[in-house]
Amino acid sequence: MAEAATATTYETLIIRKEGPVDWVTLNRPDAMNSINPTLTAEMQDYFGKLYTDQSVRIVVLKGAGRCFSAGLDLKHRETSNENSSGGVVTGLRTQRSISEIVMRMRRCPQAIISLVHGPACGGGFAFALASDIRIAGTSARMNAAFIRIGLSACDIGVSYFLPRLVGVSLASELMLTGRFINAERALKTGLVSEVVPDDKLEEAARPYIDEMLATSPIGLRLTKECLNMSVDAGSLEAAVAMEDRNQILASQTSDFREGIAAFLQKRKPQFTNS
Numbered sequence: 001m002a003e004a005a006t007a008t009t010y011e012t013l014i015i016r017k018e019g020p021v022d023w024v025t026l027n028r029p030d031a032m033n034s035i036n037p038t039l040t041a042e043m044q045d046y047f048g049k050l051y052t053d054q055s056v057r058i059v060v061l062k063g064a065g066r067c068f069s070a071g072l073d074l075k076h077r078e079t080s081n082e083n084s085s086g087g088v089v090t091g092l093r094t095q096r097s098i099s100e101i102v103m104r105m106r107r108c109p110q111a112i113i114s115l116v117h118g119p120a121c122g123g124g125f126a127f128a129l130a131s132d133i134r135i136a137g138t139s140a141r142m143n144a145a146f147i148r149i150g151l152s153a154c155d156i157g158v159s160y161f162l163p164r165l166v167g168v169s170l171a172s173e174l175m176l177t178g179r180f181i182n183a184e185r186a187l188k189t190g191l192v193s194e195v196v197p198d199d200k201l202e203e204a205a206r207p208y209i210d211e212m213l214a215t216s217p218i219g220l221r222l223t224k225e226c227l228n229m230s231v232d233a234g235s236l237e238a239a240v241a242m243e244d245r246n247q248i249l250a251s252q253t254s255d256f257r258e259g260i261a262a263f264l265q266k267r268k269p270q271f272t273n274s
Contacts, residue, residue: 029065034073047104071122126156137198216255
């Protein structure tokens with residue numbers, strides 16, 4: 001088994017491990033959990049290691065302090081020479097280092113739940129969108145902030161994730177204006193699964209965690225993988241081919257036999273990831 005991702009101590013991330021669940025906190029509260037080079041490198045490292053870490057089954061992502069994440073740390077950018085002298089090559093390298101985070105979030109086999117409170121702007125919005133499930137606190141406000149500072153709103157995967165989650169019409173509204181979407185509207189449009197008081201966010205995540213942990217490890221991993229691929233499948237046949245492959249793989253495991261036995265015996269299955 002691969003070494004657990006939680007073996008690393010981070011400066012801008014707090015990792016709290018509860019068995020197969022990692023509670024990951026963006027920990028720059030004085031800077032509204034904005035994205036600086038250290039946070040970028042540490043999120044890349046954490047989500048990259050998860051790809052082969054089967055000890056972790058679920059990740060819960062949240063922000064310390066009064067918000068989820070305010071996006072790019074513009075103060076850091078202004079006080080450093082980042083992107084100021086390197087031209088296109090340096091700029092693209094920095095850009096890709098941040099966008100790589102959401103690609104690693106989608107690539108990792110673990111289910112990711114984001115608990116969003118306060119602002120989730122720009123890159124913070126992208127992190128929430130790249131998650132599998134989003135739960136909002138009543139204070140949540142999300143937007144594609146990039147367009148408000150002279151950039152395109154198509155950044156860090158937002159142009160990919162947002163229309164797939166809420167449809168092209170609403171995505172166009174939010175991205176062309178940079179308008180905030182609050183928790184109530186996010187719920188109505190299906191962007192988040194539920195809205196709860198900010199101090200109840202962790203509590204609200206527990207039923208999702210419990211239900212996912214009641215599934216077999218391989219079943220959960222293959223479901224995330226197939227769902228992601230089916231969203232972009234070129235045809236029904238392509239999606240069904242992936243589904244067929246996954247079911248045959250899963251049906252050869254001991255966990256499948258245990259699942260059938262538990263169903264027939266009307267008891268909770270005891271999966272062993274074998």
